[in-house]
Amino acid sequence: MTDIKATMDALPGIDHRAPLLQINDLHVEFRTRDGVAKAVNGASFWLSPGETLAILGESGCGKSVTAQAIMGILESPPGHLTAGEIRYRGVDLLKLPEAQRRKVRANRIAMIFQDALSALNPVYTVGFQLAELFRMHRGMSRSDAKNRAVDLLDQVKIPAARSRVNDYPHQFSGGMRQRVMIAMALALDPEVLIADEPTTALDVTVQAQIMGLLAELQQQRNMGLVLITHDMGVVADVADRISVMYAGRVVEEAPVHDIYARPGHPYTRALLESIPRLDLKGHQLNVIRGLPPALTDIPRGCAFNPRCRYAKDPCRQDPAPPAYAIAPHRTARCHFFREVLGE
Amino acid sequence: MSDPNLITVAEAPDVSGRSRSLAGDAWADLRRNKIFWVSAVLVVVILLMAFLPSLFTSADPGACALSNKHKGPTGSAIFGYDFQGCDVFARTIYGTRASIEVGVLSTLMAGVLGLVFGLSAGYFGGTTDAVLSRLTDIMLGVPFLLGAVVFSGRLSGSEDDGVWAVTLTLGVLTWTSAARVMRSSVIAVKSQDYVAAGRMLGASPGRLMFRHILPNSMASFIVVLTILLGTNIAAEATLSYLGVGLKGDAVSWGLQIAEAQDYARIAAHPLIWPSIFLAATVLAFIMLGDAIRDAFDPKLR
Amino acid sequence: MFRYIVRRLLQMILTFFGATFVVFALMFANQDDPIQALVGEKTASDSLRAALTERYHLDEGFLTQYWYYMKGLLTGDLGKSLTGRDISEMLADAWPVTIRLAILAILIAAAIAVTTGVYAGIRRGGLFDNGTLLMTLLLLAMPIVVLAPLAQLVFAMELRWFPATTTKNATLYELLLPALVLATTVIATQLRVTRTSVVENLRADYVRTARAKGLAPRRVTWVHVLRNSLIPVVTLIGVDLGVLMSGAIVTEEVFNIPGVGFNLARGIRTEDGPLVVGFVSVLVIIFLIVNLAVDLLYAALDPRIRYE
Ligand SMILES: Nc1ncnc2c1ncn2[C@@H]1O[C@H](COP(=O)(O)OP(=O)(O)OP(=O)(O)O)[C@@H](O)[C@H]1O
Ligand code: SF4
Ligand SMILES: [Mg+2]
Numbered sequence: 014m015t016d017i018k019a020t021m022d023a024l025p026g027i028d029h030r031a032p033l034l035q036i037n038d039l040h041v042e043f044r045t046r047d048g049v050a051k052a053v054n055g056a057s058f059w060l061s062p063g064e065t066l067a068i069l070g071e072s073g074c075g076k077s078v079t080a081q082a083i084m085g086i087l088e089s090p091p092g093h094l095t096a097g098e099i100r101y102r103g104v105d106l107l108k109l110p111e112a113q114r115r116k117v118r119a120n121r122i123a124m125i126f127q128d129a130l131s132a133l134n135p136v137y138t139v140g141f142q143l144a145e146l147f148r149m150h151r152g153m154s155r156s157d158a159k160n161r162a163v164d165l166l167d168q169v170k171i172p173a174a175r176s177r178v179n180d181y182p183h184q185f186s187g188g189m190r191q192r193v194m195i196a197m198a199l200a201l202d203p204e205v206l207i208a209d210e211p212t213t214a215l216d217v218t219v220q221a222q223i224m225g226l227l228a229e230l231q232q233q234r235n236m237g238l239v240l241i242t243h244d245m246g247v248v249a250d251v252a253d254r255i256s257v258m259y260a261g262r263v264v265e266e267a268p269v270h271d272i273y274a275r276p277g278h279p280y281t282r283a284l285l286e287s288i289p290r291l292d293l294k295g296h297q298l299n300v301i302r303g304l305p306p307a308l309t310d311i312p313r314g315c316a317f318n319p320r321c322r323y324a325k326d327p328c329r330q331d332p333a334p335p336a337y338a339i340a341p342h343r344t345a346r347c348h349f350f351r352e353v354l355g356e
Numbered sequence: 357m358s359d360p361n362l363i364t365v366a367e368a369p370d371v372s373g374r375s376r377s378l379a380g381d382a383w384a385d386l387r388r389n390k391i392f393w394v395s396a397v398l399v400v401v402i403l404l405m406a407f408l409p410s411l412f413t414s415a416d417p418g419a420c421a422l423s424n425k426h427k428g429p430t431g432s433a434i435f436g437y438d439f440q441g442c443d444v445f446a447r448t449i450y451g452t453r454a455s456i457e458v459g460v461l462s463t464l465m466a467g468v469l470g471l472v473f474g475l476s477a478g479y480f481g482g483t484t485d486a487v488l489s490r491l492t493d494i495m496l497g498v499p500f501l502l503g504a505v506v507f508s509g510r511l512s513g514s515e516d517d518g519v520w521a522v523t524l525t526l527g528v529l530t531w532t533s534a535a536r537v538m539r540s541s542v543i544a545v546k547s548q549d550y551v552a553a554g555r556m557l558g559a560s561p562g563r564l565m566f567r568h569i570l571p572n573s574m575a576s577f578i579v580v581l582t583i584l585l586g587t588n589i590a591a592e593a594t595l596s597y598l599g600v601g602l603k604g605d606a607v608s609w610g611l612q613i614a615e616a617q618d619y620a621r622i623a624a625h626p627l628i629w630p631s632i633f634l635a636a637t638v639l640a641f642i643m644l645g646d647a648i649r650d651a652f653d654p655k656l657r
Numbered sequence: 658m659f660r661y662i663v664r665r666l667l668q669m670i671l672t673f674f675g676a677t678f679v680v681f682a683l684m685f686a687n688q689d690d691p692i693q694a695l696v697g698e699k700t701a702s703d704s705l706r707a708a709l710t711e712r713y714h715l716d717e718g719f720l721t722q723y724w725y726y727m728k729g730l731l732t733g734d735l736g737k738s739l740t741g742r743d744i745s746e747m748l749a750d751a752w753p754v755t756i757r758l759a760i761l762a763i764l765i766a767a768a769i770a771v772t773t774g775v776y777a778g779i780r781r782g783g784l785f786d787n788g789t790l791l792m793t794l795l796l797l798a799m800p801i802v803v804l805a806p807l808a809q810l811v812f813a814m815e816l817r818w819f820p821a822t823t824t825k826n827a828t829l830y831e832l833l834l835p836a837l838v839l840a841t842t843v844i845a846t847q848l849r850v851t852r853t854s855v856v857e858n859l860r861a862d863y864v865r866t867a868r869a870k871g872l873a874p875r876r877v878t879w880v881h882v883l884r885n886s887l888i889p890v891v892t893l894i895g896v897d898l899g900v901l902m903s904g905a906i907v908t909e910e911v912f913n914i915p916g917v918g919f920n921l922a923r924g925i926r927t928e929d930g931p932l933v934v935g936f937v938s939v940l941v942i943i944f945l946i947v948n949l950a951v952d953l954l955y956a957a958l959d960p961r962i963r964y965e
Binding site for chain 2: 668671672673675676679683684794795798799800801802803806809810814898899900902903906907910911921922925926933934937940941944945948
């Protein structure tokens with residue numbers, strides 16, 4: 014196993030001082046019969062070991078597409094990565110030959126999907142699907158790989174792992190299935206884990222258990238975690254930093270406490286105001302007015318301007334607002350961030 | 357752009373486009389489908405051949421002269437002559453009628469049986485469904501041609517040409533697919549809101565079936581019948597070939613093929629032409645069914 | 658699994674009696690003179706009449722007749738053909754070559770349909786896909802009575818690549834052309850179902866997971882997608898066997914292969930009722946048994962059914 018990692022370190026240009034993961038100006042579009050949908054329009058963010066970065070945003074803002082682009086599993090056609098860089102420890106993954114890119118998946122960067130029932134292959138046992146990773150990436154024998162699969166199920170706290178390893182996905186409960194997904198993602202000790210709404214399909218008590226497990230495993234392994242979610246409550250508990258996405262762009266990036274205390278972008282502010290809060294029970298909930306833009310026709314200037322209560326003339330003109338450094342470690346793409354912060 | 361009226365206007369055509377009916381969409385789709393037009397033209401030509409054969413040939417398919425045996429193409433007999441000296445072109449044209457007659461009648465019969473059985477099974481459910489589904493299973497337990505060779509030979513007297521015997525055989529043995537499709541689409545339609553609403557408002561079962569369920573189940577039913585028409589035409593030829601289909605003086609592609617096959621080494625044209633016509637006819641109906649299905653269910657193209 | 662098997666078995670027993678009854682009824686129903694039905698247009702001598710009456714218990718009620726017919730079937734006693742030969746013996750003689758023909762045809766069909774179907778599904782909408790779609794359309798339109806004589810004419814008589822006819826001890830090579838012809842009767846539907854199923858499965862979430870695991874595209878397709886895509890194809894095997902049996906009657910007749918289909922075709926032509934009923938009944942039983950086996954195979958492929 015160590016020598017595998019060693020050959021992996023032979024990735025051209027690998028630099029252990031470079032950021033663990035860095036996304037620069039990523040652009041993804043879907044070319045369909047109905048036109049070109051610009052799902053990601055210059056997303057940028059970075060991630061350090063042991064850190065949890067939450068990516069927030071309304072449905073359809075390009076969170077999952079960004080994650081799939083990082084993994085290199087965009088469905089293409091119709092998906093096309095048209096510009097940008099994805100750097101893992103300084104290595105531009107987009108420039109790697111496909112065979113090497115494939116080795117990065119699961120070995121270096123792994124992913125958990127939202128709906129574990131459909132994300133697991135229904136006709137193979139979970140043991141087969143776990144063992145497959147060791148057989149294909151580590152060249153282990155079937156029986157060794159199976160034993161590793163049992164260890165993994167133990168690690169994600171599935172009771173009676175030795176017998177359950179021969180069960181099929183549909184025989185597990187929702188929470189147990191998501192644990193299997195996690196085991197599968199962590200099998201090859203990746204340094205980056207991308208979790209795309211890992212708990213949305215589960216009920217509340219199970220959600221908390223799964224988030225707890227994820228946090229625990231992350232700490233043990235000092236993994237970088239990209240957590241994609243709608244749930245502001247979860248974010249406050251586990252995230253270190255937050256990237257807020259709107260129409261395929263990161264509109265604000267900041268440490269979690271700063272953002273909750275003083276949002277720097279009108280969209281972030283609106284998102285925070287839309288959380289139901291116990292202490293404000295009885296007050297009217299602020300729902301963001303209007304709808305997210307059609308990705309085939311994104312507004313000129315600041316994409317948020319039709320819905321923004323701070324919008325003024327410059328907002329409706331190109332170029333779009335740049336990422337202003339509004340405080341140490343904080344950026345926001347809003348011309349009027351001072352006004353927003355100061356309110 | 358930020359003017360709300362502008363946005364509404366800009367979106368309007370899109371919205372109306374989406375609300376067009378399924379049938380309207382399907383027809384718009386069909387009109388753009390080349391396969392549909394090719395098969396539709398073929399079907400029209402075939403129907404003309406079946407019912408107005410004299411448009412295509414002035415020769416009498418029954419007028420044969422042994423002196424012409426196995427002769428190659430000549431001026432009027434462009435496909436040459438067969439082993440009895442009959443005009444292959446004339447016989448092939450006149451053979452269309454038997455194929456179409458048997459095909460259409462047997463498909464209609466299968467359609468009616470399938471409609472009645474499928475509709476009742478799907479609509480009433482419960483015991484009716486269980487009994488009819490078992491009956492379907494049993495019919496499917498006898499491979500079609502095996503049932504047909506046993507049945508068809510028994511039906512026809514020695515004098516008649518066998519059209520009714522073959523039609524009845526095919527009709528009785530091929531309704532199962534139509535019934536299954538009908539049953540499942542009735543079940544699907546039945547669970548939809550407007551049907552449930554109709555039932556709550558006290559609409560009678562008969563009215564529900566004919567006003568709501570039937571029209572909505574028709575698309576897939578018609579597709580199945582169109583394809584069945586093609587396969588029943590092929591089945592008629594096969595039965596005739598085996599000697600349990602059309603017989604006697606009947607002019608049929610299957611009979612032509614059976615007779616010509618023994619002499620294929622000497623003269624291939626009496627074998628080739630009816631084969632081509634038969635294949636083209638079956639192809640036309642299968643393509644038509646395919647095109648209609650694609651129009652109604654475009655997601656897998 | 659156990660409940661699934663039991664349910665299937667019960668259904669199969671019902672279907673078995675139903676189907677044999679259908680065959681029996683098709684033969685004898687609506688007949689003023691059942692003996693004439695058995696001998697066709699020939700005239701039956703008095704001794705033949707007596708023999709047939711005794712054999713089929715024609716002097717007794719319809720249900721009794723069915724009872725004796727079933728008893729004969731289940732004990733392997735199929736009676737004698739009009740030519741006086743023992744039908745069970747004829748069947749035993751004819752089996753081996755038909756089995757070889759059928760297995761060859763099934764292997765050819767499965768190999769072509771599955772590989773082509775998978776590639777067409779992967780390259781959905783491409784040239785290869787549209788090409789195969791057109792090919793399947795043409796194949797579907799070719800009734801066996803067109804295909805078999807024409808294949809014989811072109812490949813055996815004109816090009817002389819294959820022998821035009823074969824014998825009881827035909828080699829695999831001699832059976833190749835008839836097997837190809839027979840295979841084409843089922844390739845088109847198998848291919849289409851495989852393709853559609855692959856297209857659907859390629860969009861499934863588990864495929865995305867498999868790619869995220871860093872598996873090679875070949876493994877994703879041939880291990881993850883294929884196994885799921887084969888489930889609907891396997892259910893076709895049962896139906897296909899019926900098509901193959903029907904096709905074998907014509908194919909064996911055209912290529913003079915002295916197998917089950919050939920004997921059946923002869924029986925039909927010579928209007929040998931006992932022979933036809935006997936052969937057809939046995940084929941129906943085989944058909945039902947294979948269909949039961951297919952149901953079990955289906956359960957083996959799809960664990961969601963197995964643990965129902
Ligand atoms: N395969 C695809 N083909 C065409 N368009 C796609 C495809 N996948 C995603 N898109 C488009 O990209 C946009 C972004 O989708 P994405 O799944 O990233 O949203 P999301 O932020 O993850 O939303 P959610 O919170 O609902 O998961 C969507 O509007 C969708 O229409
Ligand atoms: S740039 Fe203008 S429109 Fe965009 S968020 Fe800031 S104030 Fe609102
Ligand atoms: Mg998503």
